[in-house]
Amino acid sequence: MTPMKSIAGVLGAVLLLLAFAVQAATPFDAKMFQSAQESGKTILVDVTASWCPVCAKQQPIIQSLEKDPKFAGVAVMKVDFDTQKDALKSFKVTSQSTLIVFKGKTEIARSTGETDAARIRLQLEKGL
Incomplete structure (x- = not known):
């Protein structure tokens, strides 16, 4: 394999992971x-x-749940605490690291600062 093909293969894999x-x-x-x-x-x-350390702890948990077939139909939407002030107001959110689960138009569960994987999973299961 030529060095150029090797580089192209690595770049392709990186782009696929990013996608x-x-x-x-x-x-x-x-x-x-x-x-x-x-x-x-x-x-x-x-x-x-x-900049939120609690959010950083939540992210791998949420990513793991997104990969779980049980939650395949769940829509995960990220609200940026620093830039999406209208969304914060509409959800009545005053703190980052807030997770809100809806089933259709009904709010099912809400937590702020939760980093326990089992509790986050249970919160999401309530919406199924």
Whole structure:
């Protein structure tokens, strides 16, 4: 294998991984949220901030749940605590690291600062 083919293969693998990571969670969009609600989907709203250590602990847990076939139909939407103030207001959120589970238009569960994987899983299961 030539060095160029080797580099191309590595770059292709990296791009594939990045594409998967981007697909996993969707940045919050009010229209997408409303559409998911109207279709009766289970929705996890993840209020996060890049500087938040608790949020950093939550992320691998949420990513693991997204890969679990049990939660394949769950829409995960990330709200940026620093930039999406309208969303914070509409959800009545005052702190980053807040997780909110909806089943359609009904709020099922809410937590702030939760980093226990089993509790987060249980919270999400309530919306199924």
